[in-house]
Amino acid sequence: xxxxxxxxxxxxxxxxxxxxxxxxxxxxxxxxxxxxxxxxxxxxxxxxxxxxxxxxxxxxxxxxxxxxxxxxxxxxxxxxxxxxxxxxxxxxxxxxxxxxxxxxxxxxxxxxxxxxxxxxxxxxxxxxxxxxxxxxxxxxxxxxxxxxxxxxxxxxxxxxxxxxxxxxxxxxxxxxxxxxxxxxxxxxxxxxxxxxxxxxxxxxxxxxxxxxxxxxxxxxxxxxxxxxxxxxxxxxxxxxxxxxxxxxxxxxx
Amino acid sequence: xxxxxxxxxxxxxxxxxxxxxxxxxxxxxxxxxxxxxxxxxxxxxxxxxxxxxxxxxxxxxxxxxxxxxxxxxxxxxxxxxxxxxxxxxxxxxxxxxxxxxxxxxxxxxxxxxxxxxxxxxxxxxxxxxxxxxxxxxxxxxxxxxxxxxxxxxxxxxxxxxxxxxxxxxxxxxxxxxxxxxxxxxxxxxxxxxxxxxxxxxxxxxxxxxxxxxxxxxxxxxxxxxxxxxxxxxxxxxxxxxxxxxxxxxxxxx
Numbered sequence: 001x002x003x004x005x006x007x008x009x010x011x012x013x014x015x016x017x018x019x020x021x022x023x024x025x026x027x028x029x030x031x032x033x034x035x036x037x038x039x040x041x042x043x044x045x046x047x048x049x050x051x052x053x054x055x056x057x058x059x060x061x062x063x064x065x066x067x068x069x070x071x072x073x074x075x076x077x078x079x080x081x082x083x084x085x086x087x088x089x090x091x092x093x094x095x096x097x098x099x100x101x102x103x104x105x106x107x108x109x110x111x112x113x114x115x116x117x118x119x120x121x122x123x124x125x126x127x128x129x130x131x132x133x134x135x136x137x138x139x140x141x142x143x144x145x146x147x148x149x150x151x152x153x154x155x156x157x158x159x160x161x162x163x164x165x166x167x168x169x170x171x172x173x174x175x176x177x178x179x180x181x182x183x184x185x186x187x188x189x190x191x192x193x194x195x196x197x198x199x200x201x202x203x204x205x206x207x208x209x210x211x212x213x214x215x216x217x218x219x220x221x222x223x224x225x226x227x228x229x230x231x232x233x234x235x236x237x238x239x240x241x242x243x244x245x246x247x248x249x250x251x252x253x
Numbered sequence: 254x255x256x257x258x259x260x261x262x263x264x265x266x267x268x269x270x271x272x273x274x275x276x277x278x279x280x281x282x283x284x285x286x287x288x289x290x291x292x293x294x295x296x297x298x299x300x301x302x303x304x305x306x307x308x309x310x311x312x313x314x315x316x317x318x319x320x321x322x323x324x325x326x327x328x329x330x331x332x333x334x335x336x337x338x339x340x341x342x343x344x345x346x347x348x349x350x351x352x353x354x355x356x357x358x359x360x361x362x363x364x365x366x367x368x369x370x371x372x373x374x375x376x377x378x379x380x381x382x383x384x385x386x387x388x389x390x391x392x393x394x395x396x397x398x399x400x401x402x403x404x405x406x407x408x409x410x411x412x413x414x415x416x417x418x419x420x421x422x423x424x425x426x427x428x429x430x431x432x433x434x435x436x437x438x439x440x441x442x443x444x445x446x447x448x449x450x451x452x453x454x455x456x457x458x459x460x461x462x463x464x465x466x467x468x469x470x471x472x473x474x475x476x477x478x479x480x481x482x483x484x485x486x487x488x489x490x491x492x493x494x495x496x497x498x499x500x501x502x503x504x505x506x
Contacts, residue, residue, distance in 0.1 A: 030277070037274065048298065077462060119443030175274070193332050
């Protein structure tokens with residue numbers, strides 16, 4: 001495999017009792033996954049763990065060893081339950097320090113908002129050796145140390161940090177996808193899907209059934225890193241479905 | 254700790270390239286988490302893994318050993334990418350068989366829909382020794398083998414399977430929660446939160462900041478298995494916030 005064919009991978013650790021309690025619907029998986037796709041990086045695993053330092057350390061170490069990049073979301077705010085910085089520092093075996101630039105950013109941000117209290121200063125704490133990820137939405141920056149990226153839990157703040165990282169991470173060829181939809185139960189076309197995938201080595205086909213407006217249907221997502229292979233597989237799939245009498249919706253339903 | 258104080262825990266493995274690609278927004282974490290809460294079971298960890306048998310086996314084995322119950326979502330349909338049954342059977346070291354009742358259910362369901370094809374019969378395959386979880390939404394049942402529960406990936410079908418399991422799993426005291434909101438940056442009240450949590454041993458306080466209608470605010474979620482302890486902690490928190498001049502919204506914002 002040549003260097004250009006390397007598949008870059010990422011893991012994501014979501015730190016959040018609020019997700020595990022069902023109180024908050026996670027939006028960061030989809031947001032980070034979509035952003036990574038554009039960077040040519042595949043999200044390969046997500047773990048959601050509670051706000052417990054030992055559990056965060058375990059997840060961070062497991063995923064940073066398994067994948068090229070690690071992202072975390074949540075737990076970098078000013079309150080007592082924000083323990084991600086401590087957990088990541090422990091996982092990496094480094095101290096926690098106050099980052100001088102982060103302190104300056106917070107001092108500027110809070111100048112007319114009551115100043116930097118001890119609680120707010122918690123948001124300037126980073127694992128030693130870390131850089132900051134700018135955050136245009138609020139005072140507190142994200143944190144980057146080697147392959148590890150600590151992001152906010154609040155989705156619109158995470159989005160601002162992702163913007164700041166756009167184009168900064170090395171990735172590979174983006175995974176190309178094309179979707180074909182059918183208003184049919186996927187069980188009726190399972191053989192066609194299997195045969196088309198088998199005939200097109202560099203492509204995978206995912207089948208995603210749904211139930212909408214009282215009818216069942218499915219979208220078939222063809223994936224490949226090669227544009228030509230993708231086109232051929234999609235053509236085979238559309239022909240196969242059409243020849244078997246199924247009405248095909250290009251682009252998916 | 255007496256038997257009645259046992260905290261029952263669950264892990265969830267989400268099998269889904271479509272979640273990891275960002276194409277589909279997961280709804281099952283929140284749905285299953287909320288349902289488990291009502292059963293007196295805490296969702297303690299979630300892993301999202303791709304449609305790769307080895308990865309599913311690893312995640313299933315890790316979480317079924319760590320927690321009282323394991324749930325999986327996704328990959329139990331009729332197509333080539335539905336490999337959860339095979340993966341779970343491998344993880345448990347049992348064979349895959351066709352469940353006679355599942356076959357009957359499918360034969361009834363598909364009687365006027367073209368009959369049970371080979372692809373559809375895939376949905377009657379179970380790890381040997383498994384029971385079925387009824388599914389009133391479509392033909393294919395969920396699967397239960399000991400502590401392991403295989404559920405659909407499509408959220409409304411998962412919901413039907415959860416209904417069928419309601420009251421069937423042993424749990425402990427449900428975790429009680431009460432929420433208090435404030436239109437204030439959480440950094441302004443971090444000290445109050447920390448002190449109240451410290452003073453109320455059996456309670457945890459989570460702080461969940463948000464940005465809405467151009468203003469920042471936060472909800473503080475107090476959790477305890479003891480009703481009295483919860484009430485006392487919530488009262489302390491409301492008093493603490495009010496005494497410091499913050500307007501409190503009972504029930505959260």
